[in-house]
Amino acid sequence: MRALLFDVFGTLVDWRRSIATQLEAFGSERRIACDWYALVDAWRGEYVPSMDRVRRGEQPWANLDSLHAASFDRLAERFALPSLSAIERDWIVKRWHALEPWPDAPAALERLHEHFILATLSNGNVALLVDLARHARLRFDAILSAELFKHYKPDSETYLGAAALLGCLPAETMLVAAHESDLRAAAAVGLRTAFIARPGEYGSPPAEAPALPAEFDVAVRGLDELAERLAG
Protein backbone atom coordinates (compact mmCIF):
# COMPACT_ATOMS: atom_id res chain seq x y z
CA MET A 1 0.00 0.00 0.00
CA ARG A 2 1.38 3.38 -1.01
CA ALA A 3 -1.31 6.03 -0.64
CA LEU A 4 -4.10 6.87 1.79
CA LEU A 5 -7.05 8.91 0.55
CA PHE A 6 -9.06 10.62 3.26
CA ASP A 7 -12.67 11.55 3.27
CA VAL A 8 -12.78 14.85 5.15
CA PHE A 9 -16.21 15.96 6.44
CA GLY A 10 -17.03 13.76 9.41
CA THR A 11 -13.92 11.61 9.04
CA LEU A 12 -11.27 14.22 9.87
CA VAL A 13 -13.28 17.24 10.99
CA ASP A 14 -16.29 17.84 13.23
CA TRP A 15 -18.32 19.86 10.75
CA ARG A 16 -21.52 19.95 12.83
CA ARG A 17 -20.17 21.54 15.97
CA SER A 18 -17.71 23.72 14.04
CA ILE A 19 -20.40 25.33 11.90
CA ALA A 20 -22.99 25.59 14.66
CA THR A 21 -20.53 27.23 17.05
CA GLN A 22 -19.55 29.84 14.48
CA LEU A 23 -23.16 30.54 13.50
CA GLU A 24 -24.20 30.83 17.15
CA ALA A 25 -21.54 33.48 17.66
CA PHE A 26 -22.64 35.24 14.48
CA GLY A 27 -26.29 35.17 15.60
CA SER A 28 -25.54 36.31 19.10
CA GLU A 29 -23.50 39.27 17.83
CA ARG A 30 -26.33 40.34 15.54
CA ARG A 31 -29.16 39.34 17.92
CA ILE A 32 -30.55 36.84 15.39
CA ALA A 33 -32.51 34.10 17.15
CA CYS A 34 -32.33 30.72 15.42
CA ASP A 35 -31.88 27.06 16.29
CA TRP A 36 -28.46 27.00 14.68
CA TYR A 37 -27.86 23.30 15.22
CA ALA A 38 -31.15 22.57 13.43
CA LEU A 39 -30.07 24.86 10.60
CA VAL A 40 -26.70 23.10 10.33
CA ASP A 41 -28.40 19.69 10.30
CA ALA A 42 -30.78 20.86 7.59
CA TRP A 43 -27.85 22.33 5.64
CA ARG A 44 -26.03 19.01 5.79
CA GLY A 45 -29.30 17.32 4.85
CA GLU A 46 -29.18 19.20 1.54
CA TYR A 47 -25.67 17.95 0.82
CA VAL A 48 -26.32 14.58 -0.80
CA PRO A 49 -29.46 15.65 -2.72
CA SER A 50 -27.64 18.71 -4.12
CA MET A 51 -24.73 16.58 -5.36
CA ASP A 52 -27.10 13.94 -6.68
CA ARG A 53 -28.72 16.51 -8.96
CA VAL A 54 -25.27 17.13 -10.46
CA ARG A 55 -24.46 13.42 -10.56
CA ARG A 56 -27.68 12.67 -12.45
CA GLY A 57 -26.95 15.49 -14.91
CA GLU A 58 -30.01 17.52 -13.86
CA GLN A 59 -27.76 20.51 -13.35
CA PRO A 60 -24.33 21.31 -14.79
CA TRP A 61 -21.19 20.94 -12.71
CA ALA A 62 -21.15 23.20 -9.66
CA ASN A 63 -18.54 22.99 -6.93
CA LEU A 64 -19.41 22.47 -3.29
CA ASP A 65 -19.10 26.15 -2.36
CA SER A 66 -21.78 26.88 -4.96
CA LEU A 67 -24.02 24.06 -3.77
CA HIS A 68 -23.58 25.19 -0.15
CA ALA A 69 -24.47 28.76 -1.11
CA ALA A 70 -27.60 27.74 -2.99
CA SER A 71 -28.81 25.45 -0.22
CA PHE A 72 -28.08 28.06 2.45
CA ASP A 73 -30.24 30.58 0.58
CA ARG A 74 -33.17 28.15 0.66
CA LEU A 75 -32.62 27.49 4.37
CA ALA A 76 -32.31 31.17 5.25
CA GLU A 77 -35.86 31.52 4.00
CA ARG A 78 -37.11 28.34 5.69
CA PHE A 79 -35.57 29.39 9.02
CA ALA A 80 -36.87 32.95 8.53
CA LEU A 81 -33.48 34.58 8.98
CA PRO A 82 -33.46 38.35 8.53
CA SER A 83 -32.01 39.64 5.30
CA LEU A 84 -28.22 39.25 5.21
CA SER A 85 -25.69 41.26 3.23
CA ALA A 86 -23.77 39.52 0.45
CA ILE A 87 -20.67 39.71 2.63
CA GLU A 88 -22.43 38.07 5.59
CA ARG A 89 -23.87 35.34 3.40
CA ASP A 90 -20.48 34.61 1.81
CA TRP A 91 -18.89 34.55 5.26
CA ILE A 92 -21.46 32.00 6.43
CA VAL A 93 -20.95 29.79 3.39
CA LYS A 94 -17.20 29.96 3.98
CA ARG A 95 -17.56 28.53 7.48
CA TRP A 96 -17.16 25.16 5.71
CA HIS A 97 -13.55 26.26 5.03
CA ALA A 98 -12.83 26.65 8.77
CA LEU A 99 -13.84 23.42 10.48
CA GLU A 100 -12.15 22.02 13.56
CA PRO A 101 -10.45 18.64 13.35
CA TRP A 102 -11.43 15.69 15.48
CA PRO A 103 -8.79 15.76 18.22
CA ASP A 104 -6.93 12.68 16.94
CA ALA A 105 -6.54 13.86 13.35
CA PRO A 106 -3.55 16.24 13.20
CA ALA A 107 -1.06 14.02 15.03
CA ALA A 108 -2.22 10.82 13.32
CA LEU A 109 -1.75 12.38 9.88
CA GLU A 110 1.77 13.50 10.80
CA ARG A 111 2.57 9.96 11.82
CA LEU A 112 1.00 8.33 8.77
CA HIS A 113 2.79 10.86 6.55
CA GLU A 114 6.12 9.25 7.41
CA HIS A 115 4.97 6.02 5.75
CA PHE A 116 2.39 6.83 3.08
CA ILE A 117 1.37 9.42 0.55
CA LEU A 118 -1.60 11.23 2.10
CA ALA A 119 -4.27 12.97 0.07
CA THR A 120 -7.76 14.21 0.60
CA LEU A 121 -10.50 12.69 -1.51
CA SER A 122 -13.45 14.86 -0.69
CA ASN A 123 -16.49 16.33 -2.35
CA GLY A 124 -15.29 19.68 -1.05
CA ASN A 125 -13.73 21.90 -3.70
CA VAL A 126 -9.99 22.49 -3.81
CA ALA A 127 -10.08 26.01 -2.30
CA LEU A 128 -12.28 24.79 0.55
CA LEU A 129 -9.96 21.88 1.29
CA VAL A 130 -6.80 24.01 1.10
CA ASP A 131 -8.26 26.52 3.57
CA LEU A 132 -9.52 23.72 5.79
CA ALA A 133 -6.22 21.83 5.88
CA ARG A 134 -4.41 25.05 6.84
CA HIS A 135 -6.99 25.94 9.49
CA ALA A 136 -7.13 22.48 11.06
CA ARG A 137 -3.39 21.82 10.60
CA LEU A 138 -3.98 18.63 8.66
CA ARG A 139 -0.98 17.42 6.69
CA PHE A 140 -1.53 16.15 3.16
CA ASP A 141 0.77 15.59 0.22
CA ALA A 142 -1.97 16.48 -2.22
CA ILE A 143 -5.46 17.94 -2.20
CA LEU A 144 -7.61 15.75 -4.40
CA SER A 145 -11.21 16.71 -4.84
CA ALA A 146 -14.34 15.77 -6.74
CA GLU A 147 -13.81 19.15 -8.42
CA LEU A 148 -10.79 17.80 -10.32
CA PHE A 149 -12.86 15.03 -11.88
CA LYS A 150 -16.15 16.92 -12.26
CA HIS A 151 -17.73 13.94 -10.54
CA TYR A 152 -18.92 13.68 -6.97
CA LYS A 153 -18.33 10.64 -4.77
CA PRO A 154 -19.54 7.94 -4.88
CA ASP A 155 -18.99 8.09 -8.68
CA SER A 156 -16.14 5.70 -9.50
CA GLU A 157 -14.31 8.41 -11.47
CA THR A 158 -13.30 10.00 -8.16
CA TYR A 159 -11.65 6.92 -6.61
CA LEU A 160 -9.98 5.75 -9.81
CA GLY A 161 -9.01 9.27 -10.78
CA ALA A 162 -7.35 9.93 -7.43
CA ALA A 163 -5.33 6.70 -7.55
CA ALA A 164 -4.25 7.45 -11.12
CA LEU A 165 -3.14 11.01 -10.34
CA LEU A 166 -0.98 9.63 -7.53
CA GLY A 167 0.51 7.06 -9.90
CA CYS A 168 -0.92 4.20 -7.83
CA LEU A 169 -2.92 1.14 -8.71
CA PRO A 170 -6.31 1.00 -6.97
CA ALA A 171 -5.01 -1.87 -4.81
CA GLU A 172 -2.09 0.31 -3.68
CA THR A 173 -4.57 2.94 -2.48
CA MET A 174 -6.76 2.93 0.62
CA LEU A 175 -9.79 5.11 1.26
CA VAL A 176 -10.18 6.15 4.89
CA ALA A 177 -13.72 7.22 5.73
CA ALA A 178 -16.40 7.26 8.40
CA HIS A 179 -19.17 6.44 5.92
CA GLU A 180 -19.92 2.94 4.69
CA SER A 181 -21.43 4.00 1.35
CA ASP A 182 -18.24 5.87 0.43
CA LEU A 183 -16.08 2.88 1.36
CA ARG A 184 -18.30 0.42 -0.51
CA ALA A 185 -18.04 2.48 -3.69
CA ALA A 186 -14.24 2.60 -3.35
CA ALA A 187 -14.03 -1.15 -2.70
CA ALA A 188 -16.19 -1.83 -5.76
CA VAL A 189 -13.46 -0.38 -8.00
CA GLY A 190 -10.59 -2.12 -6.25
CA LEU A 191 -9.39 0.27 -3.55
CA ARG A 192 -8.64 -0.90 -0.06
CA THR A 193 -10.82 0.51 2.69
CA ALA A 194 -10.51 1.67 6.29
CA PHE A 195 -13.60 2.49 8.34
CA ILE A 196 -13.20 5.03 11.14
CA ALA A 197 -16.07 5.12 13.63
CA ARG A 198 -17.20 8.68 14.34
CA PRO A 199 -20.33 8.05 16.41
CA GLY A 200 -20.57 11.74 17.38
CA GLU A 201 -20.69 13.06 13.82
CA TYR A 202 -24.40 13.88 13.88
CA GLY A 203 -24.72 14.78 17.56
CA SER A 204 -24.19 13.11 20.90
CA PRO A 205 -22.88 9.57 20.39
CA PRO A 206 -25.00 6.67 21.66
CA ALA A 207 -24.16 5.45 25.19
CA GLU A 208 -22.93 2.15 23.83
CA ALA A 209 -20.46 2.21 20.94
CA PRO A 210 -21.98 0.46 17.90
CA ALA A 211 -20.22 -2.62 16.55
CA LEU A 212 -17.62 -1.99 13.86
CA PRO A 213 -18.58 -3.16 10.36
CA ALA A 214 -16.77 -6.31 9.24
CA GLU A 215 -16.77 -5.76 5.48
CA PHE A 216 -13.76 -3.41 5.20
CA ASP A 217 -10.02 -4.15 5.24
CA VAL A 218 -9.62 -2.18 8.45
CA ALA A 219 -12.21 -0.91 10.94
CA VAL A 220 -11.12 1.18 13.90
CA ARG A 221 -12.48 3.60 16.49
CA GLY A 222 -10.13 6.46 15.69
CA LEU A 223 -7.16 7.67 13.68
CA ASP A 224 -4.67 6.86 16.45
CA GLU A 225 -5.69 3.25 16.09
CA LEU A 226 -5.38 3.47 12.30
CA ALA A 227 -1.85 4.91 12.60
CA GLU A 228 -0.98 2.17 15.05
CA ARG A 229 -2.27 -0.51 12.68
CA LEU A 230 -0.70 0.85 9.50
CA ALA A 231 2.45 2.54 10.77
CA GLY A 232 2.94 1.05 14.23
Added chain:
Amino acid sequence: MRALLFDVFGTLVDWRRSIATQLEAFGSERRIACDWYALVDAWRGEYVPSMDRVRRGEQPWANLDSLHAASFDRLAERFALPSLSAIERDWIVKRWHALEPWPDAPAALERLHEHFILATLSNGNVALLVDLARHARLRFDAILSAELFKHYKPDSETYLGAAALLGCLPAETMLVAAHESDLRAAAAVGLRTAFIARPGEYGSPPAEAPALPAEFDVAVRGLDELAERLAG
Protein backbone atom coordinates in the same frame (compact mmCIF):
# COMPACT_ATOMS: atom_id res chain seq x y z
CA MET B 1 -1.92 38.69 -2.35
CA ARG B 2 -3.13 35.33 -1.10
CA ALA B 3 -1.41 32.52 -3.00
CA LEU B 4 2.04 31.79 -4.37
CA LEU B 5 2.37 29.36 -7.28
CA PHE B 6 5.81 27.86 -7.73
CA ASP B 7 7.46 26.65 -10.85
CA VAL B 8 9.46 23.62 -9.72
CA PHE B 9 12.19 22.40 -12.14
CA GLY B 10 15.02 24.90 -11.91
CA THR B 11 13.19 27.23 -9.55
CA LEU B 12 13.01 24.98 -6.47
CA VAL B 13 15.14 21.99 -7.43
CA ASP B 14 18.50 21.44 -9.12
CA TRP B 15 17.32 18.92 -11.73
CA ARG B 16 20.58 18.86 -13.71
CA ARG B 17 22.97 17.82 -10.98
CA SER B 18 20.34 15.60 -9.29
CA ILE B 19 19.71 13.52 -12.39
CA ALA B 20 23.34 13.41 -13.54
CA THR B 21 24.58 12.29 -10.11
CA GLN B 22 22.06 9.46 -9.97
CA LEU B 23 22.79 8.35 -13.54
CA GLU B 24 26.55 8.45 -12.91
CA ALA B 25 26.09 6.10 -9.96
CA PHE B 26 23.86 3.85 -12.07
CA GLY B 27 26.43 3.78 -14.89
CA SER B 28 29.36 3.17 -12.60
CA GLU B 29 27.58 0.25 -10.92
CA ARG B 30 26.82 -1.33 -14.30
CA ARG B 31 30.09 -0.27 -15.99
CA ILE B 32 28.23 1.77 -18.58
CA ALA B 33 30.41 4.56 -19.97
CA CYS B 34 28.48 7.68 -20.97
CA ASP B 35 28.77 11.46 -20.67
CA TRP B 36 25.85 11.56 -18.28
CA TYR B 37 25.76 15.35 -18.00
CA ALA B 38 25.50 15.55 -21.79
CA LEU B 39 22.67 13.01 -21.70
CA VAL B 40 20.82 15.00 -19.02
CA ASP B 41 21.24 18.21 -20.99
CA ALA B 42 19.94 16.50 -24.11
CA TRP B 43 17.04 15.05 -22.12
CA ARG B 44 16.12 18.49 -20.84
CA GLY B 45 16.54 19.75 -24.40
CA GLU B 46 13.67 17.47 -25.44
CA TYR B 47 11.40 18.91 -22.73
CA VAL B 48 9.94 21.96 -24.44
CA PRO B 49 9.67 20.39 -27.93
CA SER B 50 7.89 17.34 -26.48
CA MET B 51 5.34 19.52 -24.66
CA ASP B 52 4.95 21.75 -27.69
CA ARG B 53 3.82 18.77 -29.77
CA VAL B 54 1.04 18.27 -27.21
CA ARG B 55 0.28 21.98 -27.01
CA ARG B 56 -0.09 22.19 -30.80
CA GLY B 57 -2.38 19.16 -30.81
CA GLU B 58 0.05 17.03 -32.85
CA GLN B 59 -0.22 14.35 -30.21
CA PRO B 60 -2.91 13.64 -27.63
CA TRP B 61 -2.43 14.55 -23.99
CA ALA B 62 0.48 12.72 -22.37
CA ASN B 63 1.79 13.52 -18.92
CA LEU B 64 5.39 14.43 -18.24
CA ASP B 65 6.39 10.94 -17.09
CA SER B 66 5.29 9.64 -20.50
CA LEU B 67 7.09 12.41 -22.37
CA HIS B 68 10.24 11.80 -20.31
CA ALA B 69 10.06 8.07 -21.06
CA ALA B 70 9.64 8.58 -24.80
CA SER B 71 12.46 11.11 -25.02
CA PHE B 72 14.76 8.94 -22.91
CA ASP B 73 14.22 6.04 -25.30
CA ARG B 74 15.36 8.20 -28.22
CA LEU B 75 18.41 9.38 -26.27
CA ALA B 76 19.38 5.88 -25.15
CA GLU B 77 19.81 5.10 -28.82
CA ARG B 78 21.59 8.36 -29.64
CA PHE B 79 24.02 7.88 -26.71
CA ALA B 80 24.45 4.20 -27.64
CA LEU B 81 23.52 2.92 -24.19
CA PRO B 82 23.45 -0.87 -23.88
CA SER B 83 20.02 -2.47 -23.77
CA LEU B 84 18.28 -1.78 -20.45
CA SER B 85 15.58 -3.81 -18.74
CA ALA B 86 12.08 -2.31 -18.38
CA ILE B 87 12.72 -1.95 -14.66
CA GLU B 88 16.00 -0.08 -15.22
CA ARG B 89 14.43 2.21 -17.78
CA ASP B 90 11.47 3.00 -15.50
CA TRP B 91 13.88 3.65 -12.63
CA ILE B 92 15.82 6.11 -14.78
CA VAL B 93 12.67 7.94 -15.88
CA LYS B 94 11.61 8.16 -12.24
CA ARG B 95 14.79 10.01 -11.29
CA TRP B 96 12.73 13.13 -12.10
CA HIS B 97 10.66 12.26 -9.00
CA ALA B 98 13.73 12.42 -6.74
CA LEU B 99 15.44 15.76 -7.34
CA GLU B 100 17.37 17.69 -4.71
CA PRO B 101 16.15 21.14 -3.70
CA TRP B 102 18.24 24.25 -4.08
CA PRO B 103 19.57 24.77 -0.55
CA ASP B 104 17.37 27.78 0.19
CA ALA B 105 14.06 26.19 -0.83
CA PRO B 106 12.83 24.05 2.12
CA ALA B 107 13.23 26.70 4.83
CA ALA B 108 11.93 29.54 2.66
CA LEU B 109 8.76 27.59 1.84
CA GLU B 110 8.17 26.90 5.54
CA ARG B 111 8.46 30.60 6.22
CA LEU B 112 6.24 31.68 3.33
CA HIS B 113 3.68 29.03 4.32
CA GLU B 114 2.89 31.01 7.46
CA HIS B 115 1.62 33.89 5.33
CA PHE B 116 0.40 32.53 2.00
CA ILE B 117 -1.21 29.54 0.35
CA LEU B 118 1.61 27.73 -1.42
CA ALA B 119 1.08 25.52 -4.45
CA THR B 120 3.16 24.07 -7.22
CA LEU B 121 2.32 25.07 -10.77
CA SER B 122 4.52 22.79 -12.80
CA ASN B 123 4.46 20.86 -16.02
CA GLY B 124 5.38 17.82 -13.95
CA ASN B 125 2.51 15.41 -13.38
CA VAL B 126 0.85 15.13 -9.98
CA ALA B 127 2.54 11.84 -8.98
CA LEU B 128 5.95 13.23 -9.92
CA LEU B 129 5.37 16.40 -7.90
CA VAL B 130 4.03 14.53 -4.86
CA ASP B 131 7.07 12.25 -4.81
CA LEU B 132 9.38 15.21 -5.38
CA ALA B 133 7.87 17.34 -2.63
CA ARG B 134 8.21 14.46 -0.18
CA HIS B 135 11.78 13.71 -1.27
CA ALA B 136 12.97 17.31 -1.20
CA ARG B 137 10.91 18.22 1.89
CA LEU B 138 9.14 21.06 0.14
CA ARG B 139 5.98 22.25 1.86
CA PHE B 140 2.93 23.00 -0.28
CA ASP B 141 -0.75 23.36 0.48
CA ALA B 142 -1.68 21.94 -2.90
CA ILE B 143 -0.04 20.20 -5.83
CA LEU B 144 -1.26 21.91 -8.98
CA SER B 145 -0.03 20.60 -12.28
CA ALA B 146 -0.46 21.01 -16.01
CA GLU B 147 -1.92 17.51 -15.79
CA LEU B 148 -5.04 18.84 -14.05
CA PHE B 149 -5.77 21.18 -16.93
CA LYS B 150 -4.53 19.01 -19.79
CA HIS B 151 -2.56 22.04 -20.88
CA TYR B 152 1.14 22.67 -20.48
CA LYS B 153 2.59 25.99 -19.43
CA PRO B 154 2.79 28.58 -20.92
CA ASP B 155 -0.84 27.97 -22.00
CA SER B 156 -3.01 30.46 -20.11
CA GLU B 157 -5.34 27.67 -18.93
CA THR B 158 -2.68 26.63 -16.42
CA TYR B 159 -2.25 30.00 -14.69
CA LEU B 160 -5.94 30.88 -14.69
CA GLY B 161 -6.94 27.34 -13.76
CA ALA B 162 -4.59 27.29 -10.79
CA ALA B 163 -5.84 30.62 -9.44
CA ALA B 164 -9.45 29.51 -9.87
CA LEU B 165 -8.91 26.18 -8.07
CA LEU B 166 -7.45 28.10 -5.14
CA GLY B 167 -10.44 30.45 -5.13
CA CYS B 168 -8.19 33.41 -5.91
CA LEU B 169 -8.38 36.16 -8.48
CA PRO B 170 -5.37 36.25 -10.82
CA ALA B 171 -4.22 39.47 -9.12
CA GLU B 172 -4.29 37.71 -5.73
CA THR B 173 -1.92 35.07 -7.11
CA MET B 174 1.81 35.30 -7.78
CA LEU B 175 3.87 32.98 -9.95
CA VAL B 176 7.39 32.40 -8.63
CA ALA B 177 9.76 31.15 -11.33
CA ALA B 178 13.31 31.25 -12.61
CA HIS B 179 12.21 31.49 -16.25
CA GLU B 180 11.14 34.72 -17.87
CA SER B 181 8.88 33.12 -20.51
CA ASP B 182 6.83 31.42 -17.79
CA LEU B 183 6.49 34.68 -15.85
CA ARG B 184 5.57 36.67 -18.94
CA ALA B 185 2.77 34.25 -19.78
CA ALA B 186 1.44 34.48 -16.23
CA ALA B 187 1.63 38.29 -16.24
CA ALA B 188 -0.24 38.39 -19.55
CA VAL B 189 -3.33 36.89 -17.85
CA GLY B 190 -3.12 39.06 -14.76
CA LEU B 191 -1.02 37.16 -12.23
CA ARG B 192 1.69 38.84 -10.25
CA THR B 193 5.21 37.63 -10.87
CA ALA B 194 8.41 36.99 -8.94
CA PHE B 195 11.65 36.18 -10.74
CA ILE B 196 14.21 34.07 -8.87
CA ALA B 197 17.70 34.07 -10.40
CA ARG B 198 19.12 30.55 -10.65
CA PRO B 199 22.28 31.18 -12.69
CA GLY B 200 23.55 27.64 -12.02
CA GLU B 201 20.51 25.86 -13.43
CA TYR B 202 22.23 24.75 -16.64
CA GLY B 203 25.76 24.33 -15.27
CA SER B 204 28.39 26.47 -13.60
CA PRO B 205 27.06 29.99 -13.10
CA PRO B 206 28.89 32.85 -14.84
CA ALA B 207 31.61 34.59 -12.77
CA GLU B 208 29.59 37.77 -12.68
CA ALA B 209 25.92 37.54 -11.67
CA PRO B 210 23.70 38.74 -14.54
CA ALA B 211 21.47 41.77 -13.93
CA LEU B 212 17.98 40.99 -12.63
CA PRO B 213 15.16 41.62 -15.12
CA ALA B 214 13.09 44.73 -14.38
CA GLU B 215 9.75 43.69 -15.87
CA PHE B 216 8.41 41.58 -12.97
CA ASP B 217 6.78 42.61 -9.69
CA VAL B 218 9.65 41.15 -7.73
CA ALA B 219 13.11 40.00 -8.84
CA VAL B 220 15.48 38.42 -6.35
CA ARG B 221 18.58 36.24 -6.18
CA GLY B 222 17.09 33.51 -4.04
CA LEU B 223 14.11 32.29 -2.04
CA ASP B 224 15.45 33.66 1.24
CA GLU B 225 15.27 37.09 -0.29
CA LEU B 226 11.75 36.42 -1.57
CA ALA B 227 10.63 35.32 1.91
CA GLU B 228 12.23 38.43 3.38
CA ARG B 229 10.43 40.66 0.87
CA LEU B 230 7.01 39.03 1.14
CA ALA B 231 6.94 37.78 4.71
CA GLY B 232 9.74 39.72 6.40
